[in-house]
Amino acid sequence: MKGLLLKDFYTLLKQLKFYLIIIVILSVIPSMNMTSMGIVYAAMLPIAVIAFDERSKWDHLAVMMPYTRNELVLSKYLIAYIAVAVTCLISLGIQVIIGAVNGQALTMEQMLTVVLTAFACLILLAIYLPFVFWLGVERGRIVFLVLMATAFIGLMSLESIKAMMDYSTITPATLLLGGAAAVIVSNVVAVAISNRVYQRKFL
Amino acid sequence: MNAIELHGVTKRYDGFLLDNVSFALPRGAILGLVGENGAGKSTTIKLIMDAIRRDAGEIRVLGEDNQSPAFRAVKEDIGVVLDEAYFPEVLNATQVGAVMKQTYQRWNDAVYMNHLKLLDIPLKKAFRDFSRGMKMKLAIAVALSHDPKLLILDEATSGLDPMVRDEILTLFNDFTRDEEHSILLSSHIVSDLEKVCDYIAFLHKGKLVLCEEKDRLLEQYAIVKMPQYALDQLPADTVVSSKSGPYAVEALVKRDRLPHGTQTEFTTLETVILFLARGGDRA
Structure with a gap:
């Protein structure tokens, strides 16, 4: 598995430089929606x-190496998990620095928005990645774009999280626990479906 | 003991059937899997590595059923080179080495670097800028650098210039100096197989036409050129297949059936295979 992740890291290396610059820029823009875009970008990296991999037919070679098909599938999810986690940390870190410069502490709302955006992106990942395994990158990308458009509308509404929290009985803890549960369930199901789809590719 | 054994292996696709294929690669030997494009060579290799599921039959690789959970460990002992399936194109040779170090438990950096040097492969050049020859050489360097007991090479020499092909065939010969080392080499370039192989398995339209020791094959068959009337006078079952020319008929015949003193032509493995394929078509 370490070999697969390292291969993916090398594959993304050039893009990662661009990606890190984008995250930093998005994080310093004083709008939580822009930070959200960085996290969405991280969830897109498996594509x-x-x-x-498709271009070089890497999968055909990899299934002949000491890897299971499940590991080949799981590595793509792991690369997204790592990227989303790193993006969240960078975004929060930058906001802490900006806050310190302005003499403001990181608010609960800021933290909650980053974490909930990460959860939304991981659920998005769980929905689109099985399609990418099933339909291939080209058609899978269309599915992703449709989902993105839908998710974007949802993300816009996150701006009103504070207002929602003010009037609703849902506590931050409930939101976090509910979100985490949704992420875990959706990703467990997605990995299982992706495994099944991937097995069929090599029948 | 055999490095690879196939018994009655069958795989059906729309418009293609790999039909009841059985052959064995003895340890310490090189077996050439020959056949025209689409004969089923790559399918056979995928089946051997359990990259695709067989419909029927049994396959054992290095003594292990290739559908058993233990086969994953066996893959550590197998170096694979595939036709047109490579490492991601943005990687360079150094990065490929680092990835393979995390892939194979017995990966040996020193051996890998030695092969890269020997095969004149640049360390920092991206794989996408490699020529086909360089891509194949890198794939072979990887296949040889984790102490494999078995090499499985699918069209590893096709499309390469004669110099590179010769270089690679020498590497294969060196590899089998250890009697525990075996190679399954698929190619449609019969002359390459003739140079290095101990055994030849000939696939034609999804069927195994023969699997024989190369030397025995050349002992068994001969090419004769004679007028049709002379050919007709040969004992029954002597002619395997024939081709009419303007002045004479060229035929593949069984040497042991030929009358003493019959003049035979210089016979290469390639001509034997071509005539056998023609005979198969008529059958």
């Missing part, structure tokens, strides 16, 4: 990796 880029799978596109490179």
Whole structure:
């Protein structure tokens, strides 16, 4: 598995430089929606990796190496998890620095928005990645774009999280726990479906 | 003991059937899997590595059923080179080495670097800028650098210039100096197989036409050129297949059936295979 992740890291290396610059820029823009875009971008990275794999027919070679098909599938999810986690940390870190410069502490709303955006992106990942495994990158990308458009509308509404929290009985803890549960369930199901789809590719 | 054994292996696709294929690669030997494009060579290799599921039959690789959970460990002992399936194109040779170090438990950096040097492969050049020859050489360097007992090479020499092909065939010969080392080499370039192989398995339209020791094959068959009337006078079952020319008929015949003193032509493995394929078509 370490080999697969390292391969994906090398594959993304050039893109990662651009990606890190984008995250930093998006994080310093004083709008939580822009930070959200960075996290969405992180959740998209498996598409880029799978596109490179498809072009070189890497999968055909990899199934002949000491890897299981499940590991080949799981590595794509792991690369997204790592990217989303790193993006969240960078975004929060930058906002802490900006806050310190302005003499303001990181608010609960800021933290909650980053974490909930990450959850939304991981659920998005769980929905689109099985399609990418099933339909290939080109058609899978269309599915992703449709989902993105839908998710974007949802993300816009996150701006009103504070207002929602003020009037609703839902506590931040409930939101976090509910979100985490949704992420875990959706991703467990997605990995299982992706495994099944991937097995069929090599029948 | 055999490095690879196939018994009655069958795989059906729309418009293609790999039909009841059985052959064995003894340890310490090189077996050439020959056949025209689309004969089923790559399908056979995928089946051997359990990259696709067989419909029927049994396959054992290095003594292990290739559908058993233990086969994953066996893959550590197998170096694979595939036709047109490579490492992601943005990687360079150094990065490929780092990835393979995390892939194979017995990966040997020193051996890998030595092969890269020997095969004149640049360390920092991206794989996408490699020529086909360089891509194949890198794939072979990887296949040889984790102490494999078995090499499985699918069309590893096709499309390469004669110099590179010769270089690679020498590497294969060196590899089998250890009697525990075996190679399954698929190609439609019969002359390459003739140079290095101990055994030849000939696939034609999804059927195994023969699997024989190369030397025995050349002992068994001969090419004769004679007028049709002379050919007709040969004992029954002597002619395997024939081709009419303007002045004479060229025929593949069984040497042991030929009358003493019959003049035979210089016979290469390639001509034997071509005539056998023609005979198969008529059958």
